Amino acid sequence: MNLPTRDRGRRPAPHGPGSRLDEHLETSRLAQHQADRWLISGSLLIGTAALGFFGLPLFLRGVWLLRKAARDGLTVRPMLVTLIGYLVIIDAAINTVGWALDTVANHTLLARVLLNGWGNMFDAGYFWHYNExxxxxxxxxxxxxxxxxxxxxxxxxxxxxxxxxxxxxxxxHQWMIITCWMGVLIWCVYVFNMTMYADVRFAGVVLPVVGWWLYDIFYITPFLAIPYLHSVNREIFSD
Structure with a gap:
């Protein structure tokens, strides 16, 4: 039977397994992209330290979307990979922003309020002889x-x-292993430096040693990724 002129050259829409796989992968990609938009936005705010309270709800929204996609049977990134990856990025961003403020923006009002206030509360190293x-x-x-x-x-x-x-x-994956082990070295050196000059850093602060350890616990969380990074099946990562 001849097709009408306007329908000639057209192929019927595929309905086989290949088309269903393509549709599944496209739906999964969109779900992953939507979750990452919330996760990235939350991570950027948390990484500034000062806006962390605003970033946490956005980050948790992204985690919820990712878990929902996984429950719906979509092919998305493993939750543990997501949490470890973003946790390490947030940890590095907080350190980078804080130390960059202290190094190149130490005369700004923001740095004077945040760093001096931080020093007055926890660590007098950011209060003692500032800008001298x-x-x-x-x-x-x-x-x-x-x-x-x-x-x-x-x-x-x-x-x-x-x-x-x-x-x-x-x-x-390989550089995560390297930088997490480097983080162990950094943490040990920093704690030793704090201990050697305890009379400078813990004198006259609101919450001395105990307060410093309470917030410093966060900086050991990337260490928890090391066993996973060494034991995970590396075949899930591609070249």
């Missing part, structure tokens, strides 16, 4: 070397590794 060194900001011994060194190396590397990890790239 060649490079302004905190004057605690060892602080400036760690700020400059870590911003230019580990924390930028960690953000890049986290992005690759969330994209399920093998190089992202």
């Amino acid at each position: 060194l060649l490079i302004g900001g905190a004057a605690g011994p060892g602080e400036k070397a760690m700020e400059v060194g870590m911003i230019l190396t580990v924390f930028t590397m960690r953000i890049a590794a986290g992005i690759g990890f969330l994209q399920m790239k093998r190089w992202g």
